[in-house]
Amino acid sequence: MPTLYEWAGGEETFKRLTSIFYGRVVNDPILQPVFGAMAQDHPQRVAWALAEIxxxxxxxxxxxxxxxxxxxAHLHRHLSEQQRARWVSLLIETADEIGLPSDAEFRAAFVSYIEWGSRVALSVSQYDGEIPKDLDPMPRWDWIIPPPNEAPQTR
Known part of the structure; x- marks a missing residue:
């Protein structure tokens, strides 16, 4: 069974997704205060993280x-729920526009991670303590419902 990463189209798909997405974020009135001064390699780092997860x-x-x-990276950012929700909706809009697979099985798993991860980021952004040194490894997201045996119809 392919991973979500493989089903989505691999590394180039995630690079394209984050490049286009963060190009839009810097001009979004809700997200610009958070990302207006982001590092030039931020989209690449997020592509790596999404791909790995x-x-x-x-x-x-x-x-x-x-x-x-x-x-x-999310500590002390003091994100708002409005910023979290906008980040999620704009990322999903961008995923639609670049042709990320739209089958229900992939989208259920992809959106599930985006929602979960954004809520963790929101929570961590309010935290004033230190992150434990022995934090678990990167989460690995998988299918919620196994995909059909055929390749996705949209790319």
Whole structure:
């Protein structure tokens, strides 16, 4: 059975998704205060994280340090629910526009992770403590419902 990463189209798909998405985020009135001064490589780092979490290579862990680094990047950001919800809706809109698979099985798993991960980021952004050094490895998201045996119809 293919991973969510493979089903989505692999590395280039995630690079395209995050490149287009973060190009829009910097001009979004709700998200610009959070991302207006983001590092130039931020879209690449998010592409690595999404790819790894959805079953792809462990590039984020090798290049950035894994789950602890991902969580730490959200500390003290004091995100709002409005910003979290806008981030999710704009990412899903971008996924639709670039042709991420639209089958129910893939979308259920993809949106499930995006919702869960964004809620973790929101919670962590309010936290004033330190992230434990022995934080679990990167989460690995999988199918909620197994996909049909045929390739997705849209790409």
């Amino acid at each position: 959805l079953g792809g290579p462990q590039t984020y862990t090798r290049q950035r340090g894994g789950h602890r680094q991902l969580i730490s």
